[in-house]
Amino acid sequence: MFQRILVANRGEIALRVIRACKELGVEVVVVYSQADRNAPYLELADRAICIGKAQSTDSYLNIPRIIAAAEVADVQAIHPGYGFLSENPDFAQICRDCNFEFIGPPHEAIRRMGLKTEAKAVALAAKVPCVPGSSGPIGSPHEAMALARTIGFPVLIKAAAGGGGKGMRVSRDESSFAASLQSAKNEAEAAFKNSSVYLEKFIDKPKHVEVQILADNHGNVVHCWDRDCSLQRRHQKLVEEAPASTLPNKVRQRLGEAAVRLAKAVGYTNAGTCEFLVDSDNNFYFIEVNARIQVEHPVTEMTTGIDLVKQQIRIASGEKLSFSQDQIVIRGHSFECRINSEDPDLDFRPSAGKITGLRIPGGPGVRWDSHIQAGYSIPPNYDSLIGKLIVHAPTRDDAMAKMRRALDELVIEGVQTTIPLHKRIFRNEAFAEGKVDTTWIEREFMPPKPKLD
Ligand code: MV4
Numbered sequence: 001m002f003q004r005i006l007v008a009n010r011g012e013i014a015l016r017v018i019r020a021c022k023e024l025g026v027e028v029v030v031v032y033s034q035a036d037r038n039a040p041y042l043e044l045a046d047r048a049i050c051i052g053k054a055q056s057t058d059s060y061l062n063i064p065r066i067i068a069a070a071e072v073a074d075v076q077a078i079h080p081g082y083g084f085l086s087e088n089p090d091f092a093q094i095c096r097d098c099n100f101e102f103i104g105p106p107h108e109a110i111r112r113m114g115l116k117t118e119a120k121a122v123a124l125a126a127k128v129p130c131v132p133g134s135s136g137p138i139g140s141p142h143e144a145m146a147l148a149r150t151i152g153f154p155v156l157i158k159a160a161a162g163g164g165g166k167g168m169r170v171s172r173d174e175s176s177f178a179a180s181l182q183s184a185k186n187e188a189e190a191a192f193k194n195s196s197v198y199l200e201k202f203i204d205k206p207k208h209v210e211v212q213i214l215a216d217n218h219g220n221v222v223h224c225w226d227r228d229c230s231l232q233r234r235h236q237k238l239v240e241e242a243p244a245s246t247l248p249n250k251v252r253q254r255l256g257e258a259a260v261r262l263a264k265a266v267g268y269t270n271a272g273t274c275e276f277l278v279d280s281d282n283n284f285y286f287i288e289v290n291a292r293i294q295v296e297h298p299v300t301e302m303t304t305g306i307d308l309v310k311q312q313i314r315i316a317s318g319e320k321l322s323f324s325q326d327q328i329v330i331r332g333h334s335f336e337c338r339i340n341s342e343d344p345d346l347d348f349r350p351s352a353g354k355i356t357g358l359r360i361p362g363g364p365g366v367r368w369d370s371h372i373q374a375g376y377s378i379p380p381n382y383d384s385l386i387g388k389l390i391v392h393a394p395t396r397d398d399a400m401a402k403m404r405r406a407l408d409e410l411v412i413e414g415v416q417t418t419i420p421l422h423k424r425i426f427r428n429e430a431f432a433e434g435k436v437d438t439t440w441i442e443r444e445f446m447p448p449k450p451k452l453d
Contacts, residue, residue, distance in 0.1 A: 001317050002026050002076040002101070007045070008066045009081030012388065013293070015041040015371045017079045020309040029073040031066060033059035035379035041371045047073060054381040060084045063091055070100050077101035077316055083383070086292040089114060103316040105291050109266050113289040117160045117198050119266075123286045126265035128258045131277065131285040133200035141178055144199065148177055151201050157181055159188035160196035163288055165235035167191055170202055203285065205437040206277035208232070209244045210290075211259035212300045214311055215269045220321045223256040224304045225330050227296055231425065233348070233441045238418065239425060240296035240336045242303045244278075245396050245434040251282050260325075262286065271297075271312045295338065295385065298369060302334035302392035332392055333399040337407065339370070339387040341378050343416035344446075352380035357413030361406040365392040365399075368410075378415060386417070396434075400426055421446075 004027040007017045014030055018041060021028035030045040035054035042048040049069040052059040059065065061084055070078055078100050080086040086104065089111035095102040104110070112118045117136050124130055133151055137160050138144045148155045148171065157180055159167030167188035169180040181197070189195040212224040228244035229237050243252065259274040266289075273290040297308045306328070315321070342348040358374040370387030372378070378386060391406055393399040404426045410419060425431055428445065442448070 001319075002313070004029060004046075004073065004075045005103070005313065006031065006066070006070045006073060006075040006078045006100075007081065008060070008078050009084055009086075010036050010039070010060060010371075010382065012369050012371045012385065013081040013295075015044070016309055016369060017081060018044050020307065020313060023307075024310055024313060026313065029069070029075055031059070031069050033381075035381050038376070039371060040373045040376060049073060054379065056084065056382070063088075063094055066091075067094065067098055067100075070095075070098070075100065077103055077313070079103040079313070080292070082292050082295060087114065087290070101316050103270065103312050105268050105270050105272060109268050110291045112266055113268075113291050115160055116158065116162060116288055117196070119289055120198075120286070122265050123262050126258075126261040128262050128286045129284060131200040131203060131287065134198045137196040137198055141181055144181055145174070145177055147199055149174070151199060153177075154202040156200045156202045157184040157197050158200060159184065159192060159194070160198055161192035161194040162188060167197065203277050203279050205439050206279055207244070207246070207436075208275065208438050209247065209255065209278045209284065210273045210275045210294075211256055212297070212308070213259055213263045213268065213272045213274060214306075214308070214315070214321060215263050215272070216315050216321045217269050217318055218320050221260050221263045221268070222321060222323070222325045222328060223259050224300050224306055224308070224328055226252060226255060227299055229296060230436055230438050231431075231441055232438055233446075236348075237296065238338055238441065239422065240299050240338075241396075241399075242299035242334050243330050245333075246282075247278070248282060251278075251284065255284055258284075258286065262289070270315050271308055295388070296336055298367060298388060298390045299334040299336050302367070302390060303330050303332060304328055305331065332394045333396040334390060334392045335399050335403050337389045337403065337422040338385055338418065339389060339410070339412070339422075340384040340418045341386045341415045342384050342418055344418055344421045346416075348418075350380065350384045351416035352378045352384075353415045354378075355412060355414045357411060359409060359411040361389065361409035363406075365402055366406045367391070372412075386412070386415075389422075397432075400432060 007030040029047040031051045051065040085091040089107040092102040092107035154172045157169045169184040171180040185195040207230045215221040227242045231239040276284045354377045367390040391402040
């Protein structure tokens with residue numbers, strides 16, 4: 001096992017990694033920006049090193065400064081958390097070139113999975129079902145139109161270097177196709193400096209189901225079953241659950257096996273997620289790989305009893321997985337609510353400021369993953385996730401009741417939060433029946449308000 005690890009992240013995930021290190025008996029060093037100098041979790045680390053100004057490019061995205069901190073602190077490994085540099089293949093490569101273990105997959109696998117067209121090619125070769133579409137980036141507009149006709153409208157134009165919905169356009173018919181293609185390419189070029197796009201059949205009202213993977217450096221790959229992350233607004237997840245409530249067990253089994261085949265085919269190691277779309281007939285289609293620990297990993301931890309962050313560290317240090325696939329069983333049901341400092345009444349505008357009051361929920365089956373405390377000021381420079389409320393209970397209904405109870409206990413004063421929205425979601429009948437998909441929040445639950453003047 002490592003003697004000392006550097007955490008190259010902030011907020012709740014930095015604290016989550018610090019906690020894992022402590023339980024493993026590993027010393028932990030955390031970097032921070034000037035905006036985070038008063039963050040309460042810094043005291044829990046063995047050492048905290050300031051790496052620069054508030055702006056991420058001067059701190060959490062600044063590779064030379066993070067490597068310098070790792071050198072100064074004399075760590076053996078770097079945990080990137082999620083976001084920031086976590087899926088930057090150059091950073092992973094530089095860590096290893098500098099003799100620091102990168103706690104994540106090999107840079108080659110990150111690079112390959114970063115190109116969605118590559119990921120799909122690997123998936124198809126591994127007999128993992130994909131959405132029907134172009135086999136790779138498309139060529140001329142003329143070729144693209146011919147391909148769109150073959151696939152059949154509506155089609156979705158996606159950025160090869162994309163993910164999270166950027167550079168994505170639906171084209172419903174031939175008349176709008178050329179314009180949609182051009183605007184998708186422009187957006188992709190601006191966002192990713194890569195205008196390459198590909199085509200897929202548009203799946204109507206899909207669910208977003210993902211499979212958690214763990215792979216060691218000795219060829220062992222297991223999956224930790226699935227999560228449903230369909231409750232999203234503008235590609236920002238709001239609520240996640242495990243297991244996906246509407247998936248028949250036979251489909252669940254095949255989904256897990258498909259994810260393992262894919263991970264093996266790319267030489268994936270450490271923790272990762274295979275994302276799938278699931279249509280109303282429970283057909284599933286691979287769409288992309290997330291080569292990092294994810295925000296929603298706790299729902300899998302609650303239902304499988306596996307500490308995924310400790311597993312990441314163990315794997316990176318060269319340990320073999322200590323359990324086999326048949327020892328990973330789903331127990332009960334888990335939900336996570338993302339608590340953001342945003343105002344749902346003002347189009348989810350970020351609401352930074354001082355936390356003047358805080359009441360944290362507790363009791364059996366309730367988990368609160370958060371870096372905030374009363375008196376702490378949320379800096380305006382980073383994303384607005386301030387906490388994750390997670391529950392675990394024997395059945396989905398029990399877990400819903402527990403979440404309602406925990407949400408009623410949770411009080412955050414001083415900033416606007418998404419708590420009221422979550423309270424409404426957990427009282428909604430369609431949600432209770434699992435009858436929601438990725439379009440539901442914006443289509444049915446909170447359609448955009450008409451602008452009055
Ligand atoms: C799709 C789709 C329908 N058909 N692909 C959005 C982000 C990226 N991860 C993939 N996304 C989608 N791909 C096909 N062929 C619908 C979405 C989509 C979506 C997917 C997952 C979660 C939320 C979503 C919200 C809107 C659209």
